[in-house]
Amino acid sequence: xxxNFKNIEKVVFGRGSFNTMKDILEPVRKExxxxxxxxxxxxxxxxxxxxRLPAGDEDVVRFIDVDPHEPTxxxxxxxxxxxxxxxxxxxxxxxxxxxSIMDIAKAISLMFTNEGSSTLYQGLNLVKKPGIYHLGVxxxxxxxxxxxxxAVLTGPEKKLGLKCDWTVFNQVILDPELTESxxxxxxxxxxxxxxxxxxxxxxxxxxNAFSHAYAEQALKLCQEVYLGENAGQTPENNDKLxxxxxxxxxxxxxSEVGVCHALSYGLSKILGEKHCYANCLAFQHLEDYxxxxxxxxxxxxxxxxxxxxxxxxxxxxxxxITAMAQVAYNLPHMWNHxxxxxxKEKITLDTIKDLYRRM
Ligand code: NAD
Ligand code: ZN
Numbered sequence: 001x002x003x004n005f006k007n008i009e010k011v012v013f014g015r016g017s018f019n020t021m022k023d024i025l026e027p028v029r030k031e032x033x034x035x036x037x038x039x040x041x042x043x044x045x046x047x048x049x050x051x052r053l054p055a056g057d058e059d060v061v062r063f064i065d066v067d068p069h070e071p072t073x074x075x076x077x078x079x080x081x082x083x084x085x086x087x088x089x090x091x092x093x094x095x096x097x098x099x100s101i102m103d104i105a106k107a108i109s110l111m112f113t114n115e116g117s118s119t120l121y122q123g124l125n126l127v128k129k130p131g132i133y134h135l136g137v138x139x140x141x142x143x144x145x146x147x148x149x150x151a152v153l154t155g156p157e158k159k160l161g162l163k164c165d166w167t168v169f170n171q172v173i174l175d176p177e178l179t180e181s182x183x184x185x186x187x188x189x190x191x192x193x194x195x196x197x198x199x200x201x202x203x204x205x206x207x208n209a210f211s212h213a214y215a216e217q218a219l220k221l222c223q224e225v226y227l228g229e230n231a232g233q234t235p236e237n238n239d240k241l242x243x244x245x246x247x248x249x250x251x252x253x254x255s256e257v258g259v260c261h262a263l264s265y266g267l268s269k270i271l272g273e274k275h276c277y278a279n280c281l282a283f284q285h286l287e288d289y290x291x292x293x294x295x296x297x298x299x300x301x302x303x304x305x306x307x308x309x310x311x312x313x314x315x316x317x318x319x320x321i322t323a324m325a326q327v328a329y330n331l332p333h334m335w336n337h338x339x340x341x342x343x344k345e346k347i348t349l350d351t352i353k354d355l356y357r358r359m
Contacts, residue, residue: 039062079104084112106168214248218245
């Protein structure tokens with residue numbers, strides 16, 4: 001199978017590049033009802049960045065608290081309905097924040113033009129019409145959501161992305177300066193999403209020269225950022241991690257993620273754990289699948305004084321473990337990549353439950 005994916009239309013990179021947004025948006029403003037919807041991480045409310053938003057009186061600026069839960073279908077539908085009812089169809093959506101905000105911006109851009117609930121479109125190529133213009137500005141590096149063709153939403157039935165060519169951003173502004181305020185623990189967990197994307201992309205049957213080239217470079221950057229001589233949250237490393245995030249995302253797009261992401265989806269769906277943290281919780285127990293990556297991951301934990309909890313499963317009920325295992329088992333593309341086309345002969349629901357019991 002050959003993967004044929006759409007890329008972001010335009011990318012600007014560099015410290016201070018946030019300031020290019022005003023000029024970038026100007027020609028787009030003539031579209032639709034001549035206003036923009038800004039969805040911004042609540043963290044920036046009252047901060048300097050709020051003053052720098054190129055938003056006029058006609059625009060809608062929504063600060064969103066992404067911490068209580070990952071983006072939901074209901075949240076997208078409600079915001080879409082409110083904006084359409086009060087102002088009409090925006091010229092475009094601008095998302096400023098982490099993976100959660102990137103996904104909200106991508107999803108709502110599609111839902112402005114596709115009728116009904118976003119639950120109808122969770123899956124591959126279910127979206128009927130192109131969305132409206134959308135621009136992403138990541139403020140924390142790691143998920144690769146800035147480049148991916150999916151907008152992951154949690155719905156009543158499933159945690160699954162709206163995945164199609166139209167999901168991809170028209171424009172991305174990569175300004176590493178914006179990541180300077182990220183607290184150390186979040187910097188670590190979200191950056192590890194990139195690291196794990198690369199390890200999983202590399203370890204499996206879909207790995208190929210194209211995905212490998214991106215993973216190799218992104219891994220090198222992660223190693224410099226987390227283990228190098230000048231490891232830590234320096235301006236130079238913030239630049240590197242932002243590039244690594246994008247390349248890691250491209251790598252998995254042309255290959256696939258694996259066991260860790262399958263388990264992580266179970267943790268998020270059933271226990272509400274956030275994606276990047278859930279990955280770290282799972283990855284520390286995957287010596288059977290990713291021994292080399294895990295060794296390096298442990299060095300990174302040690303170097304940055306990050307202590308991940310263990311023994312969590314003793315507080316989980318059998319029902320919760322089974323439910324998580326079912327979520328993970330129902331991601332055949334990940335197992336197929338990580339284990340092989342005969343994965344069902346090697347991985348059963350019980351194998352997966354045992355992996356959860358290790359946590
Ligand atoms: P996030 O958007 O959930 O934000 C994490 C935390 O960092 C929040 O508390 C936020 O307020 C804070 N934060 C962000 N930028 C900051 C800054 N500059 N300074 C201070 N604090 C800042 O984090 P994430 O880890 O980037 O994203 C996780 C989400 O991404 C999940 O919902 C997951 O499902 C999704 N995801 C999507 C894809 C995709 O391809 N679409 C891939 C992986 C993950
Ligand atoms: Zn991930």
